[in-house]
Amino acid sequence: MHHHMSLLRDLQALDHYIDRLRQEVAELDSGERIREKIERSRRRLEEVKARYQEIHATATDQELRLQDLGERIRRAEADLYSGRITNPRELQLLQHEIEQAKQSREAMEVEMLRIWERMETMKHDIDEAERDLQYAERVYQAHVEDYNQRKAALESEIAFHLGERAELAAQIDPDVLARYEQLRQRLGGTAVAVVEQKACSVCHTLLTPYILKRLQNEDALIACESCGRLLYDPMLAE
Numbered sequence: 386m387h388h389h390m391s392l393l394r395d396l397q398a399l400d401h402y403i404d405r406l407r408q409e410v411a412e413l414d415s416g417e418r419i420r421e422k423i424e425r426s427r428r429r430l431e432e433v434k435a436r437y438q439e440i441h442a443t444a445t446d447q448e449l450r451l452q453d454l455g456e457r458i459r460r461a462e463a464d465l466y467s468g469r470i471t472n473p474r475e476l477q478l479l480q481h482e483i484e485q486a487k488q489s490r491e492a493m494e495v496e497m498l499r500i501w502e503r504m505e506t507m508k509h510d511i512d513e514a515e516r517d518l519q520y521a522e523r524v525y526q527a528h529v530e531d532y533n534q535r536k537a538a539l540e541s542e543i544a545f546h547l548g549e550r551a552e553l554a555a556q557i558d559p560d561v562l563a564r565y566e567q568l569r570q571r572l573g574g575t576a577v578a579v580v581e582q583k584a585c586s587v588c589h590t591l592l593t594p595y596i597l598k599r600l601q602n603e604d605a606l607i608a609c610e611s612c613g614r615l616l617y618d619p620m621l622a623e
């Protein structure tokens with residue numbers, strides 16, 4: 386049994402090593418947060434673009450109305466100076482209408498300028514946001530490549546050690562191995578403790594003379610009475 390315990394201790398060292406490698410894989414930053422940030426920026430950009438399109442549509446509409454108004458003013462003025470209308474009241478009315486139309490055209494032109502300025506600013510913001518996004522995207526791609534490389538390296542290292550583990554496990558009695566696996570799962574990955582100055586190396590409880598004697602004499606798996614881990618005494622001869 387001592388021989389099996391010696392193998393189990395080696396197996397545990399290997400398992401701990403593989404556990405650490407797996408932990409490293411789990412702790413690798415896949416770039417999820419960068420991705421989320423990019424997606425948020427992209428959504429914001431899409432919103433700004435949609436608003437820009439709305440304003441653009443408003444501007445087009447406004448331009449058409451301005452053209453329309455200009456045409457109406459032109460026709461009214463042609464009417465006014467055609468000499469066709471002779472009634473002074475009618476002429477006065479027409480003149481008044483033209484005056485009003487010109488005033489509203491002026492107001493529309495001011496509004497138009499304001500819209501164009503706003504569009505100019507938005508266009509600038511959109512261009513800048515797009516450049517920022519492209520840059521962030523490149524940073525993300527580089528990060529992902531790096532992540533994939535690190536992950537692949539760790540995974541191939543894990544695969545290599547799993548091969549070693551299989552060879553080692555094949556040398557251990559199946560019942561002993563099963564007990565080890567069970568304890569390892571239940572006790573946070575550590576199923577084997579070493580006897581160190583008559584104490585359990587994991588929970589540090591002093592082992593009773595009875596347990597120490599059993600370790601020496603019995604061909605059985607002996608567990609620490611306190612933490613339940615299988616005991617291995619390196620001082621005992623193979």
Ligand SMILES: [Zn+2]
Nearest residue numbers: 585588609612
């Ligand atoms: Zn213990």
